Amino acid sequence: MATFDPNNPGRALSPGAALPPAAGGLPPSPEFLLADVTEATSEVGDELPPGAGPYELAWRRLKRNRVALAFGGLFILIVVMCLLAPLYSQYVAHIGPDTQNITGTVKVGGKVENIVSLIGIPIGPTWELGHYFLGADATGRDVSVRLLYGGRNSLEIGAVATLITTLLAMICGLLAGYFRGLTDGIISRTLDIIWAYPVLLLGITLSTVLEVRGLGPFHGTTLLSTALVVGFVYVPYVAKPIRAQVLALRDREFVDAARQQGLGPLRIMAGEILPNVASTIVVFVPLILANAILSEAALTYLGAGVQPPSPSWGTMISDGISTIPASFSNVLVPGIMLVLAVLSVNVFGDGLRDALDPRAKIRLGKE
Amino acid sequence: MARFVVRRLLVMAALLFAISLVTFLLFIVVLPNGNPAALLAGRLANPAQVHATEVRYGFDKPVWVQYIRTMANIFNGTAYSYQSSFNVLDEIRAGFPATLSLALGAGIIWLLSSIVVGTLAAVKAGRYTDRVLTVLSMIGVSMPVFFLGAVLIYFVGYKLALIPISGYVPLTQSPTQWLWHLAAPWFTLSVLFVGVYSRILRSTILDTMGEDFVRTAKAKGLSERQVLLRHILRNSLVPIISLWGLDLAQVIGGGAILTESVYNIHGIGYLAFSSVRTFDTVTLLSIVMLTALAVVLLGALTEIVYAFLDPRIRLV
Numbered sequence: 001m002a003t004f005d006p007n008n009p010g011r012a013l014s015p016g017a018a019l020p021p022a023a024g025g026l027p028p029s030p031e032f033l034l035a036d037v038t039e040a041t042s043e044v045g046d047e048l049p050p051g052a053g054p055y056e057l058a059w060r061r062l063k064r065n066r067v068a069l070a071f072g073g074l075f076i077l078i079v080v081m082c083l084l085a086p087l088y089s090q091y092v093a094h095i096g097p098d099t100q101n102i103t104g105t106v107k108v109g110g111k112v113e114n115i116v117s118l119i120g121i122p123i124g125p126t127w128e129l130g131h132y133f134l135g136a137d138a139t140g141r142d143v144s145v146r147l148l149y150g151g152r153n154s155l156e157i158g159a160v161a162t163l164i165t166t167l168l169a170m171i172c173g174l175l176a177g178y179f180r181g182l183t184d185g186i187i188s189r190t191l192d193i194i195w196a197y198p199v200l201l202l203g204i205t206l207s208t209v210l211e212v213r214g215l216g217p218f219h220g221t222t223l224l225s226t227a228l229v230v231g232f233v234y235v236p237y238v239a240k241p242i243r244a245q246v247l248a249l250r251d252r253e254f255v256d257a258a259r260q261q262g263l264g265p266l267r268i269m270a271g272e273i274l275p276n277v278a279s280t281i282v283v284f285v286p287l288i289l290a291n292a293i294l295s296e297a298a299l300t301y302l303g304a305g306v307q308p309p310s311p312s313w314g315t316m317i318s319d320g321i322s323t324i325p326a327s328f329s330n331v332l333v334p335g336i337m338l339v340l341a342v343l344s345v346n347v348f349g350d351g352l353r354d355a356l357d358p359r360a361k362i363r364l365g366k367e
Numbered sequence: 368m369a370r371f372v373v374r375r376l377l378v379m380a381a382l383l384f385a386i387s388l389v390t391f392l393l394f395i396v397v398l399p400n401g402n403p404a405a406l407l408a409g410r411l412a413n414p415a416q417v418h419a420t421e422v423r424y425g426f427d428k429p430v431w432v433q434y435i436r437t438m439a440n441i442f443n444g445t446a447y448s449y450q451s452s453f454n455v456l457d458e459i460r461a462g463f464p465a466t467l468s469l470a471l472g473a474g475i476i477w478l479l480s481s482i483v484v485g486t487l488a489a490v491k492a493g494r495y496t497d498r499v500l501t502v503l504s505m506i507g508v509s510m511p512v513f514f515l516g517a518v519l520i521y522f523v524g525y526k527l528a529l530i531p532i533s534g535y536v537p538l539t540q541s542p543t544q545w546l547w548h549l550a551a552p553w554f555t556l557s558v559l560f561v562g563v564y565s566r567i568l569r570s571t572i573l574d575t576m577g578e579d580f581v582r583t584a585k586a587k588g589l590s591e592r593q594v595l596l597r598h599i600l601r602n603s604l605v606p607i608i609s610l611w612g613l614d615l616a617q618v619i620g621g622g623a624i625l626t627e628s629v630y631n632i633h634g635i636g637y638l639a640f641s642s643v644r645t646f647d648t649v650t651l652l653s654i655v656m657l658t659a660l661a662v663v664l665l666g667a668l669t670e671i672v673y674a675f676l677d678p679r680i681r682l683v
Contacts, residue, residue, distance in 0.1 A: 193385055196659040196666075198617045200624050204643045205655065209393065290509065297511050298625055302640055321517050321629070328521050335514040342509035350505075 058279075061355040068351020075344035078337070082151030089145045097149040097311050100139040124329050137316070137330050138323050147334055150311035154296055155341070157227045157306070161292040162285060164231030169238035170281060174269050176239070177246025188243070195236035200298060203233050207304040226305045230295045238284050245280055249273050279356050286349025290342045297338055313338045371674050379667040386659045390652055391434050455653050458638060464537060466634030468545070469552055469626065470618040477557035477564065478611050484561060485568025485607075486600070492573060500565070507562035516555045516629035524551065552630045556623060560614065564607055571603040609669045616661040 062068065081088075089096055125135040125143075134144040176187040194202070210225045249255065250273070258268045299305035300314025301321075308315050313334045320330030488500040537545065575581065576599060584594045624636035635654060642650040 189382070189385070192382060193389060196382065196386055196662050197655060198658050198662075201639055201655055201658065204640070205393065205651065208643055294509075294511055298513070301511075301513050302624065302628065304643065317511070317514055317517070321513070324517065324521055325525065331514070331517050331521070335511070335518070338514065339506070339510050343505060346505055346509050 054279075058355045062351060065351040065354065068348050068354075071344040071347035072351075075341060075348060078151065078341050078344070079155060082148050082155055085145070085148035085152055088148055095142045095145060097141065097146045098309055100141055124327060125333075134333050135327065135329050137319060138326070143316075143330060143333055146311040146316060147313075147337060150313050150316055150334065151337065151341075153223060153306060153310060153312040154293055154314065154338070157223055157230065157296045157312075158289055158293040160224065160227035161231035161234075161296070162289045164228060165234045165238055165288050165292070166281060166285060168231070168235045169242055169284075170274075170277075172235065172239040173242025173277070174246055174273065177243040178250055178265060178269055178273065180247075180250075184243075187239075191236040191239055194233070199233055199295070200302070203229050203295060203299050204302060204304045206232065207299060211304075223306065223310075226296060226299065227292075230292050230299065233295070234288055234291060238281075238288060241284075242277055242280060245277055246273055249276055283349070283353045283356055286345050286352060290345040290349065293338070293342050293345070368674070372671055375667050375670055375674075379663055382663050383660055386663065387438060387656050388434065390656050390659070391438075455650050458650065459635060459653065459657070462633055462635045462638045465632050466619055466623060466627070466636060468549060469556065469623055469632060469634060470615060472549055473553045473556040473560075473623075474611065474615045474618070476553055477560040478607075480557060481561045481564035481568060481607070482604070485565035486572065486595070488565060489569040489572035489576075490595070492569070497569075504562040504565050507558040510558065512555060512559060512625040513629045515558060516551070516626060519551050519555060520629070552626050552632060555629070556618070556626045564610070567610070568603060568607055571606060572599055575599050575602050605673075609673065612665050612669055613662060616665045617658065619658075619661065 085097075123132055123136050126132050132142050132144070134142075134147065137143055137146070172187050172191065176184040197205075206229045207226065210229065255268060255272055258272050263271070296305055296312070297314035297317065300312055301318040303318075306312040306315055308319070316334035317331055317338070320328070320332075320334065323330065484500055484504070488497045488504075491497045581594060581598055584598050589597070619635070623634065624640050626632070627634050627636040628640060639651060639654045642654070
């Protein structure tokens, strides 16, 4: 299937919001970045001591990008908040994420109100810490506590899925690109087959298979099995560019030199080729993370991901949607949180890509 | 050129075969633990009844015979779903107009919008307009489709009562209603793609602007607009169009699941989704396979068109 020239921007993408790397191909390997330093870009090159490496240059560029840093900080803030969920639950809200409380009452601003009114409408955000800060859902659970716990689950699934995708794609790309021939043929065709399925359908299918039958240690719909499904589905997207780059690097002189030194294929792949592909992989990580979080939410909304009552942003949104007229804040709150998290990852990833891409020189000239 | 086409078509055929095989194995063999007859015969079936079911559906035959029979059934249109006893092809055909209207309409909208947005952002690169458009694209890309749909349904449909909340009205029944009911789903589905495509187009245009032939065109004395329309866009649009074709294939084949389920449109995506939850393997198998076929077919076609336009590709 789509064996496009890697320098051609027209690469097949999934409809799942996958932002491609910078047009014109991947951020090339760091040797090209070195050319940048000698061409005296007045913005960043001046303060650097001679002999500064390409990553130093990229880091400086990144530090100048205030917006990207701000959003990166926002993401870290969200992560920290979610990690502190147990503390919040215990000391601030005094209620767990699964504690239902349909018939209870709560004191809001002096008045005593039903948590879930007599016709089933749960209380909206009270904006009072300690009493259903962001309101309650249809069964009386505290939305803010569930939001933080759900964030833990969603972010964890996203992180594990990203890890799985990155590792698998790295291995596949390296093996296919280095050994070529039959290995390359098998791996590439397998990736093409996986990529031919619509992302969401494949995710639902695999997730159902795992739920019904299991595969080794992955049974049912645990967080790990969801992460595995989400991670697996995006492997072709990352592996193909890596493979393309490895193919190009393989014929370079330094690989030849390493081979003549007597290094075995494993050491060459790990020691010579991998560091050069690293910048490509680094650029992909935020992209895949954003996509993984969104995919987990989509899978869960369709019922194939995390199962209730386990909280996750996806389950919260889907619960909220089923009770839309009653209390829309139940949809709005987890949704906005999800959008903020994914947005911050995306913006930071964009900034990262701009920092690593020497062709940013052209774009800087326009600003 | 002919050799390239033949090679591509052979690879495509092999890929299609592999996809059908993999899907079949995944569903028929792996999913029900290898014995779907037990599931079908019901919970209180004794072994004789299970065996009768096996014979009736052909499960006792070897796997490859089952495969051939299922494929023949699917392509002849005689495949019946295990769960609901409906003809699978009929069901798909029933859901097809809805999904087609949704996907094609949204596709045209998002293509035109992203061309406009991308070009605008590229022409005004670095200035206020560009930044605003970039921010909007970023938000559009970060928003889950069902969340956007829910927000639209609530604020515009429920509170302001400007659009109908759900359902699909066939074109033949009433064109105005058809448009009315599809407006919000089209918008929801497009937002995501506009975000992606406009950024790609913007980068492509910016990169093309630095090329030699653009400099030559300007030196010849062409105005900015002429250079833009005649030279830059013609080059930059090519990747977008190919991407559009592939994405459209995926959306038609069931990638619009989220939009269809939020807006309660009974199209193919909806069908696929409900067949997963009820473990209706035959329907899901057909849909997944047909979609994968469409994607591979379109991919091969796109590559052939590319090879026709750009001779360098033929060497790959």
